[in-house]
Amino acid sequence: MINEDKQQQVIDYVLGELSATDAASFEQELGRDFELQTFTREIYETFGRIGGGVEAQPPPSSIPQRILRQERPLPFPFIPWAVAACLAIGCMVLATMWTESRREIAKLVQRDLLSRIRIAALQSQVDAYAKTSAVVVWNPDQQNGVLQFERLPALPANQDYQMWVIDPKQPQPVSAGLIPKSTDQERRITFSPTKSVSGTPKFAVSIEPSGGSVAPRGQIVLVGQ
Amino acid sequence: MDEHQYNADLVKLAANGDEAAFGILYSRLAPGLYGMAFRMMNDAKEAEDVLQEGFTYIWRKANNYDPTRSSAYAWAVMIVRNKAIDRLRARQRGDRLREKVTSEAGFFTERDDSSAQVPLFRERNAEVREALKKIAPEQRQAVELAFFSGLTHEQIAEQLGAPLGTIKARIRRGLLRLRDFFQDGV
Numbered sequence: 001m002i003n004e005d006k007q008q009q010v011i012d013y014v015l016g017e018l019s020a021t022d023a024a025s026f027e028q029e030l031g032r033d034f035e036l037q038t039f040t041r042e043i044y045e046t047f048g049r050i051g052g053g054v055e056a057q058p059p060p061s062s063i064p065q066r067i068l069r070q071e072r073p074l075p076f077p078f079i080p081w082a083v084a085a086c087l088a089i090g091c092m093v094l095a096t097m098w099t100e101s102r103r104e105i106a107k108l109v110q111r112d113l114l115s116r117i118r119i120a121a122l123q124s125q126v127d128a129y130a131k132t133s134a135v136v137v138w139n140p141d142q143q144n145g146v147l148q149f150e151r152l153p154a155l156p157a158n159q160d161y162q163m164w165v166i167d168p169k170q171p172q173p174v175s176a177g178l179i180p181k182s183t184d185q186e187r188r189i190t191f192s193p194t195k196s197v198s199g200t201p202k203f204a205v206s207i208e209p210s211g212g213s214v215a216p217r218g219q220i221v222l223v224g225q
Numbered sequence: 226m227d228e229h230q231y232n233a234d235l236v237k238l239a240a241n242g243d244e245a246a247f248g249i250l251y252s253r254l255a256p257g258l259y260g261m262a263f264r265m266m267n268d269a270k271e272a273e274d275v276l277q278e279g280f281t282y283i284w285r286k287a288n289n290y291d292p293t294r295s296s297a298y299a300w301a302v303m304i305v306r307n308k309a310i311d312r313l314r315a316r317q318r319g320d321r322l323r324e325k326v327t328s329e330a331g332f333f334t335e336r337d338d339s340s341a342q343v344p345l346f347r348e349r350n351a352e353v354r355e356a357l358k359k360i361a362p363e364q365r366q367a368v369e370l371a372f373f374s375g376l377t378h379e380q381i382a383e384q385l386g387a388p389l390g391t392i393k394a395r396i397r398r399g400l401l402r403l404r405d406f407f408q409d410g411v
Contacts, residue, residue: 044294046407048296048298050353050403051303051305052349053349067280071285137249186231
């Protein structure tokens with residue numbers, strides 16, 4: 001049984017109100033006491049519910065890219081010294097460094113591509129899909145993406161979900177293929193549109209007759225940018 | 226796979242440098258966390274800075290996340306909350322927040338279901354509002370001040386003109402009741 005004093009200590013710990021010394025001492029005790037661990041987890045979850053229960057707001061979409069860009073290590077801090085060393089010790093070492101540098105450049109190019117990846121949360125357009133959550137991760141350079149979704153209702157045999165990429169510069173949405181039928185509630189599929197798209201496209205999922213359509217004919221159930 | 230397990234898996238992937246997993250984790254958690262930061266800072270730009278600081282911490286410290294200690298969502302809530310508290314305390318903006326929290330509306334405003342929130346967050350918001358209605362008003366006030374305002378327990382006691390022990394007891398009792406409500410379903 002966790003007494004009231006200990007309960008208070010747990011609350012102070014989770015809220016960050018304990019001094020560093022007291023927090024370290026508490027953590028030692030926490031490591032040994034299963035009951036205390038359970039209670040601490042319950043308090044964490046309760047605060048998590050309280051904090052996460054405030055009205056949600058659409059967050060800025062650029063933050064992940066900003067973080068990943070800032071967190072990457074500085075490129076080639078060693079290059080001036082490496083070049084000097086190469087000049088000094090000869091062509092053979094220079095050739096080795098050059099090969100290594102090319103690899104590093106290739107890695108950086110790949111990372112730069114990653115920084116341009118776009119993420120879109122698809123919103124339900126009809127009540128039946130209110131509990132469906134879907135996120136698209138789109139790579140504009142490779143013209144392909146990943147659709148991750150949960151709780152997508154099953155369709156009858158004569159219908160399929162079809163993915164669309166909506167490029168404002170094109171007269172009609174570009175098909176990105178059918179979503180394979182499955183009983184799994186949560187899945188991830190890759191997709192690529194049948195035509196190249198530009199800019200910041202929208203993504204949509206519609207219900208189409210089995211086998212899909214050239215242009216969306218059925219109901220659009222999810223859409224997002 | 227349940228929601229908690231999926232979030233935990235995304236944190237694990239992010240700990241291994243998986244940038245796409247980090248992006249998905251952001252898309253899942255950020256709306257609620259940004260809403261919380263916005264309510265705490267009462268300023269969109271500061272809330273954005275808090276969110277960025279929080280997710281930078283998550284990216285750097287993802288390998289420290291211990292799924293036995295809390296869900297990934299609660300872990301992220303506490304990280305962003307603590308970043309906001311650091312700023313609130315550093316900038317001594319307690320007066321503005323104290324006014325806000327002690328006002329009738331508090332942090333959990335009544336919204337109708339036509340709100341622009343996505344359904345999952347709307348449900349969470351409604352559930353917490355319901356739970357908070359079921360605890361005594363003075364407990365609710367003490368819990369909200371302790372969590373959101375950046376005030377220490379001593380400052381809350383001073384602000385509310387009550388002994389420190391009374392404030393701590395209100396926070397503790399309110400939290401335990403909320404825990405029970407959440408565990409049993411509101």
